[in-house]
Amino acid sequence: MAGLEDVVAELNVGIIGGGYAGMAAATALAQHGIPVTVYESARQLGGRARGVDGHGLRLDNGQHILLGCYRDTLRLIALAGGDPDRDFLHLPLQLTLHNRFELKAPALPAPLHLLAGLMTARGLTLIQRLTAARFMLALRRIHFRLPRDITALGLLREHGQDQELVRLLWEPICISALNTPLHKASAQVLLNVLRDSLNGSRTDAEILLPRIDFSALFPERAATYIGQHGGNVLTACAAQAIVPQGAAFELHTSQGIYRHSHVVCAASAVNAARLLRGIPQLVPIAAQIDALSFQPIYTVYLQYPPAVRLPQAMLGFDHGISQWLFDRGRIAGQHGLIALVISAEGRHQELPHEHLAQRVAQELCAHLGIAEVPLWHQVIAEKRATFSCEPGLNRPAAATPVAKLLLAGDYVAGDYPATLEGAVRSGLHCAAMVMAEQNAAAQK
Numbered sequence: 001m002a003g004l005e006d007v008v009a010e011l012n013v014g015i016i017g018g019g020y021a022g023m024a025a026a027t028a029l030a031q032h033g034i035p036v037t038v039y040e041s042a043r044q045l046g047g048r049a050r051g052v053d054g055h056g057l058r059l060d061n062g063q064h065i066l067l068g069c070y071r072d073t074l075r076l077i078a079l080a081g082g083d084p085d086r087d088f089l090h091l092p093l094q095l096t097l098h099n100r101f102e103l104k105a106p107a108l109p110a111p112l113h114l115l116a117g118l119m120t121a122r123g124l125t126l127i128q129r130l131t132a133a134r135f136m137l138a139l140r141r142i143h144f145r146l147p148r149d150i151t152a153l154g155l156l157r158e159h160g161q162d163q164e165l166v167r168l169l170w171e172p173i174c175i176s177a178l179n180t181p182l183h184k185a186s187a188q189v190l191l192n193v194l195r196d197s198l199n200g201s202r203t204d205a206e207i208l209l210p211r212i213d214f215s216a217l218f219p220e221r222a223a224t225y226i227g228q229h230g231g232n233v234l235t236a237c238a239a240q241a242i243v244p245q246g247a248a249f250e251l252h253t254s255q256g257i258y259r260h261s262h263v264v265c266a267a268s269a270v271n272a273a274r275l276l277r278g279i280p281q282l283v284p285i286a287a288q289i290d291a292l293s294f295q296p297i298y299t300v301y302l303q304y305p306p307a308v309r310l311p312q313a314m315l316g317f318d319h320g321i322s323q324w325l326f327d328r329g330r331i332a333g334q335h336g337l338i339a340l341v342i343s344a345e346g347r348h349q350e351l352p353h354e355h356l357a358q359r360v361a362q363e364l365c366a367h368l369g370i371a372e373v374p375l376w377h378q379v380i381a382e383k384r385a386t387f388s389c390e391p392g393l394n395r396p397a398a399a400t401p402v403a404k405l406l407l408a409g410d411y412v413a414g415d416y417p418a419t420l421e422g423a424v425r426s427g428l429h430c431a432a433m434v435m436a437e438q439n440a441a442a443q444k
Helices: 004-010 020-031 071-079 112-119 126-141 152-158 163-178 187-196 219-228 269-276 280-290 328-332 353-368 420-442
Strands: 013-016 036-039 051-054 057-060 088-091 094-097 101-104 207-210 232-234 239-245 248-253 256-260 262-265 294-303 314-316 324-327 337-343 376-387 405-407
Touching (some): 013 020, 013 256, 013 269, 020 036, 101 112, 126 163, 126 187, 152 187, 163 187, 207 328, 219 232, 239 269, 262 269, 262 420, 269 280, 324 328, 353 376, 405 420
Parallel strands (some): 013 262, 036 232, 262 405
Antiparallel strands (some): 088 207, 094 101, 239 248, 248 256, 294 337, 314 324, 324 337
């Protein structure tokens, strides 16, 4: 019987994509001594959650947040050398829409903390508070599983959530989590998020705001970790074709041709479909990916004089174009810098970037009295930021009909919407499949 070390020595896993999914897969494999090479087409690691340079500051291509229930992401950050206690500003569960609504969860055991928070929420009537609490209790009774998937708006209506309650509480949660409008969003995926965050412990519902950019937070650290464990991470190295060669693969890239025993395709959905389309057995999966629709995320950075601050680190508006505002001074020491996020489709997409920045600055002035003119602005539009998370969506599986060729990414089938945790879980799942296959081979 072959020893595991003999089987591992034959492995050489190629991973296409240096985003959170690809780097998660590579880190997990490197941890177990399996040789990996990551191929990233850009010069910067991180994919759609990456650091960018702007006006002499280190920004992100989008102001993302994490939740305390993102255990796999937090574990990998720590494994790669990070410290989640220092790398994030930790905020207890608190949803605040300026001068309109506020929910704070007190320091009580779960789920009492959430029920107490709902019953004391400002901006809701007593009937609305009771209705929201009954809804959460009803979800607990059905273990957050629906007999069939419907839209999130349809589910909320079935449970008597009135229009104002939906607008103030459930719509901001759904848009933030699924990046999909309520009338299109999958109720089941929303329940998966509510199950793991609002239904868990108090720390599961914490909001984590990174103090460093998203490339530095995990992918760059992971690259160092992978190198220390015998792997390689190649940037500015675009994958051009995956060519099956018997039981192995040739990976044709902009820097040459490489041979691998396994390939994990963790590229974006568009690039994955392009690569899979070149393999006849995978044309149907490419078509499945092509059938996905996408939603945008816009991030508007406004640099004010250093003395300008928000009332708190994270603040929402309940009407207008602006959705969530982040005080980068409180979070990352970038004083006077406000990051404003607009998730999902909407009328903001019709505005030129200059006009959009002016519009949100006007809303800041109207709502918060910030009369100063921004010193500069930068608008970052990710027009295909996430897949549109709709009911019964046919997402591709990680395993493909071609043995040893796997798919990873936030769009691949799983419980979560297109989040960092969803991407990380997908990468870890691929790594686990590679290791399980080799463990089985070692026993023969």
